[in-house]
Amino acid sequence: MSNQAPVRVVVVGNGMVGYKFCEKLVAKSKGDNRFHITVFGEEPRPAYDRVHLSAYFSGASxxxxxxxxxxxYSxxxxxxLTGECVVKIDRAAQTxxxxxxxxxxxxxxxxxxxxxxxxxxxxxxEKDGVFVYRTIEDLDAMMSYAKTATKAVVIGGGLLGLEAAKATLDLGLETHVVEFASRLMPRQLDAAGAAMLKRKIENLGISIHLNKNTTHFTGNDAVTGLHFADESLLPTDMVVISAGIKPRDELAKEAGLATGxxxxxVVNDSLQTSDARxxxxxxxxxxNGMIYGLVAPGYDMADVVATNLVTANAPPFFRGFDxxxxxxxxxxxxxxxxDPFCEKTEHDTILVEDKLKGVYKRLNVSPDGKHLLGGVLVGEAEGYNxxxxxxxNKIVLPPNPEDLILPARTGESAGSGMVLPDEACICSCENISKGDICAAIETQNLTDVAGVKRCTKAGTGCGGCVPMLNDLLTETFKKQGKVVRKVLCEHFNYTRQELxxxxxLAGHTTYNEVLKANGTGCGCEVCKPVVASILASIHNEIIAKQPVIQDTNDRFLANIQRGGTYSVVPRVPGGEITPDQLIRLGEVAKQYGLYCKITGGQRVDLFxxxxxxxPPIWEALLEVGFESxxxxxxxLxxxxxxxxxxxxxxxxxxxxxxxxxIENRYKGFRAPxxxxxxxxxxxxxxxxxxxxDFGIIATDKGWNLYVCGNGGTKPKHAVLLAADLDKETCVKYIDRFxxxxxxxxxxxxxxAPxxxxxxGGIxxxxEVIIDDSLGICADLERDMQHIVHTYQDEWRTVVENPELRAQFRHFVNAEASDPSLEFVEMRGQKRPADW
Amino acid sequence: MNIHSLNWLKAAPVSAFPENGGACVMLNGQQIAIFNFALTNKWYATDNECPHKHEMALARGMIGDTAGEPKVACPFHKKTFSLETGLNLQGESYCIRTYPVKVEDGVVYVAV
Incomplete structure (x- = not known):
């Protein structure tokens, strides 16, 4: 093809779609130097991500x-050519x-x-303080004006309007959204879904005004408020208009191209205008009478045109876009x-509305219950893909389609990507099918999502399909019979058991030794606490001596809570507590103004x-015999x-x-x-x-030992390991287990997991714990004996060691406490203020 | 920015910062997290506030690296940020500010 005549391609506009067109054309014409591309952009900079524009307010550059x-480009x-505005098309001269x-x-x-x-x-x-939300220049102007403003009104309760409202909220302004229609996002959401969204957004401190028709802006030079058709007035310091888009067709119109x-x-299915060139x-x-205001269909159009220019065979068409x-x-x-509304299609709906959690889900199902037609998700959109x-793909629905939007009954995910046909489009931004992705995983031996993104470009647009990519990876591995070895992280190519x-064996005692001997790089928040836990399980040394590798709570030997304060829970073995200890708990709570709650584990939590x-709180608790x-x-x-x-x-x-x-035997023992x-x-x-995790139930002959139960996300009953044991044997089995x-x-x-x-289950x-089939029981008991013998109360150690105690401060250059802490009163006690 | 025109503020002696970990200082009314990245012999300074839930906590986070990029993980929800650029490394849109740090005569200075 390279011997063909050169083609001069001129692109007017360097936005996201204009850029994507260049990217596609370059990729598709690799090795073929026919195309001479010239791009004009009126903005002063190369194309940028307009979809994530509000990130600019939270600090993105x-x-x-x-x-x-x-x-x-070069x-x-x-x-x-940026900052260069095309003002005329001469169709006859083709310039x-x-x-x-x-x-x-x-x-x-x-x-x-x-x-x-x-x-x-x-x-x-035209007044000062009225902005549109479109370009980086618009944002810069808004940011500088916002410095003197306290209140902003966004006109438009659609997608862009709510994005703009987030931006003004991020600027620290009291934010109002004004919408002409009777609900938010009228193009995407039904009334109930929009009402749920409204509640959630109002909870964030944004006021929503519906059914409001702005008749004029008040103020002399600068805007001071909005006047509505219902004669009401909304005062404000600035206004951001985000009421929709207007296609930039003036140049085309002037050149005599057909416009709507x-x-x-106006374009045909090949995206050709009324001039074929x-x-x-x-x-x-x-x-087809539609303007597509999303980026994904724009990318699809860019692909169609680029493909058409490169190949004459079987040219693709743009057939509208979901x-x-x-x-x-x-x-x-x-x-x-x-079809979220199904206004003209016969259908039945399945609705889930949880006002407590702020979740609304609607499915439109064909009357025979076989196919899904569309739907709306607000508050939780995990099942979207x-x-x-x-x-x-017109996949036939399961017998209980409501399971698709209800929390899973059996704890399994609602469906795996593998039921999809190969041609199912997984990444709609880049138009990548399931078949393409699975083939890339298999032929290029990809092992993670980053690899899939690199090789297929799937997941590089909006990122919405990334969870699906993960599913496809796991499922493809399974299909290939690959054993997925769960290594710790990029720094350790070992499973926890191996490490x-x-x-x-090596007797390492510090994280740095372990990293040097078995790892690479500088470690991370995944492997550090794992190694810390392994070191503690083996050596049982005071963890406060290696504070920087400990997970959040272990670093300060207390539970971090909202706002950054900590809660304190002294040990109350077996739930048995003396009156003096109870009194001391009350005294300490009063002295330091702590919120008190009885825990589920028969103890008292001071928040x-x-x-x-x-350290001083613990000093007072240690005096009456409390331990960590x-x-x-x-x-434990x-x-x-x-x-x-x-x-x-x-x-x-x-x-x-x-x-x-039992509690005193295993106290301080650190486990996975x-x-x-x-x-x-x-x-x-x-x-x-x-x-x-281990439960003992008395019988008239001794004790039954149960193991591996838990409450939590997935409650699980413990399983009987052995029956009618004497105390000594029972303890021995727990040690080993x-x-x-x-x-x-x-x-x-x-x-439990x-x-x-x-x-082989129970x-x-x-066999391992009772019959010693692996021959490790003596070893397991010896290891546990070491833990029991080396126990020390870590809070006593810290309180008595000035060096360790010195770690417990918020600022290392000032005595002050964190000034950002705020509390409010609730039922006679305190709790952290909402942000 | 011209490095000589920076306004260096004294933070604290080197000994106030644990090796391969961080600590918080108050400078001009601002909470700054300073990290002693001893494994690579480098120092970093960032906001102490995590932009995710606005908790004053980054100094208490674990540090490390990913693909050679030094990072800190917020102790609250393990959001990770590059210590070099301040960008969120999980691809979320919020990020943190980073500040120049230097060590002279055993004292750590930050340009805020």
Whole structure:
């Protein structure tokens, strides 16, 4: 093809779609130097990401938003002229002329002029303080004006308007949104979904005014308010207009190209205008009476034109575009897919509305219940990708389609990407199919999402399909029979179990030693706490001596809470507490103004302590015999007990004494995750031992030992390991069990999920723990004995060691406490103020 | 920016900052997190406030690197930020400010 005549391509407009066209044409014509591309952009800088414009207010720079630097254009032999405005097209001569007098000939002309903000002709719109939300220059002007303003009104409650409202909120302004229609996002959401969105946005402090028709802006030179048709007035310091877009078709119109009555350059399915040498793509193009105001269809149009220029065979067509969209608006997930309203289609709806959580979901299902037609998601849009694919690929719905939008009943995800046909479009921004992605994973041996993004470009646009990419990776591995080895992170190519053994064998005692011997790089927030936990499980040294590798709570031996204060939980073994200890808890709470709550583990939690108050608080608690409760650690928490046969008329054994003994035995023991125990004095099971990592229930012959239960996200009953044990044997089995789990579990894996993945289940576990089939029981017991013998109360160690104690301060250059802390009163106690 | 025109403020002695970890200083009424990245023998300074939930906590976060890029993870929700550029490394739109740091005669200085 390279011997063909050169083609001069001129692109008018260097926005997102104009850039994408260049990118596609360069990629498709690689090695073929026919195309001489010249791009004109009227803005002073190369194309940038307009979709994420509001990031500019939260600190992103122009460079962060730029799609490709000027060098990219020159590297690909594209002549980029920014700040150069095309003012005339001479179709007869096939040239364009710019405002500076440049005349450039073309063989093919691509109009990617985009759109401008639609500014309604409201009297007073020219006043100072009235802005549109479109370009980086608009944003700069808004930011500088906002310095003297306290209140902003955004006109327009659609997608862009809410984006703009987020921007003014980020600027610290009291923000109001004014919408002409009776609901927010009228093009994407139904009334109930829009009402839910309104509630959520109002909760964030943005006022919403619906059914408001602005008749004029008040003020002399600068705007002071909006006057509405209902005679009401909304005072303000500035106004941002985001009421829609107006296609930039003036140049085309002047050149005599066909344009729509309400704007837009008329194009056919090949995106050709009424002049076959001129194409229009993006928001300036009017296709089948539609202007597409989203970036994905614009990218699709760019692809169609680029492909048509490069190949004459089987040219693709633009057939309209699904306007499904998912986005995070001011932190609220909103999605609309397929036909969200089904106003003209026969359908049945499935509705889920949870006003408490602020979630609204609607599915439109065909009357026979077989196919999904579309829907709306507000407040939670996790299922969006799967639902969209279900619509697009006409996948037959399961018998209970409501499961698609209800929380999963069995804890499994609602559906996996593998049920989709190969031609299903996964990434609609880049138009990449499932088949393309799976093939790339297989042939190029991709192992992570970053690799998939690099090789296929899927997931590089809006990023909405990334969870789906993850699914496809896992599923493709499974199909290939690949064992997915769960290595810690990029710094350690070992599983936790492997690293545990390496550390134990080598006797490493610090993170840096472990990293040097077994890892690469500088470590991260994933591997540091894992190594810290392994070191603690093996050596049981004071963790405060290596504070910088400890996870959030372990670093200050307390639980960090909203606002950055900490909560304090002293150990109350078996739930047994003396009156003096109770009094001291009250005294300490009063002295430091702490919020008090009884925990689920038979202890008292004191909230609201500042970091420098922790050592003196503990000093006072240690005096009456309290010890650290390790509520902050992935460690033994509590051993809950019922009152047992010392008081209870039904009890058959002394559950409290046993619980106290067990809790004192394992206190301070750090494991892959937190550990909880329980001891019940009879079969009534008042200590709920069967919901614990290890639970003991008294029988008239001894004790039954249950393991691997937990509450939490996925409640799981513990399984009987052995029955009618004497105390000594029971403790021996717990020693072995806890150590075996600690050696072999994944990071942050509790005993229940660990057990679920244990091949051979309870039979295997019995063989290892009771029959010693692996011959490791003596070793496991010795390791646990070491933990029991080396226990020291870490809070006593810190309080008595001036060097360790000195770590507990907010500022290292001032005595002050964190001045940003704020509390409000609630039911006679305090809690952190909302941000 | 001309490096000589920076307004250097004294933060604290080197010993106030744990190796491979951070600590918070108050400078001109502003909370600044300073990190002693001993593994590479570098120092970094950023806002102490995490822009995600506006918690004053970054100095208490773990530091490390990803693909050679030094980073800090907020202790609250493990949002990670580049210590070089301040960008969020999980691709979210918020980011933090970074400040020049220097060490002279055992004292750490930051240009705020």
């Amino acid at each position: 122009v460079e962060d938003l730029t799609l490709a630097p000027a060098a990219w 590297d690909n032999n594209i002549k980029l 364009i002329a710019t405002h500076s007098g440049l005349v450039v000939p073309y063989d093919t002309l691509v109009m990617a002029t985009g759109s401008a903000a639609f500014v309604p002709p409201v009297p007073g719109v 009555p309400r704007g837009g350059i 001129i194409f229009a793509i993006g928001e300036c193009a009017l296709h 306007m499904s969209t998912k986005l995070k608006l001011i932190g609220v997930d909103v999605a609309s897919f397929g 799967m639902l969209l694919q279900t619509v697009k 545990f053994h390496l550390v134990k 609201g302590a500042q970091v420098h108050q922790l 409760g390790h509520a902050y650690g992935k460690a 928490r509590t051993v809950k007990s019922c009152v047992g046969n010392t008081w209870c008329r039904f009890g058959v054994q002394d559950s409290v004494t046993f619980a106290v003994e 995750h937190k550990l909880k125990g329980g001891v019940s004095g009879c079969t009534r099971e008042c200590a709920e031992a069967q919901s614990k 806890l150590m075996f789990y600690t050696r072999t579990a994944e990071p942050l894996q509790r005993t 660990w057990f679920e993945k244990l091949e 039979h295997y576990l019995r």
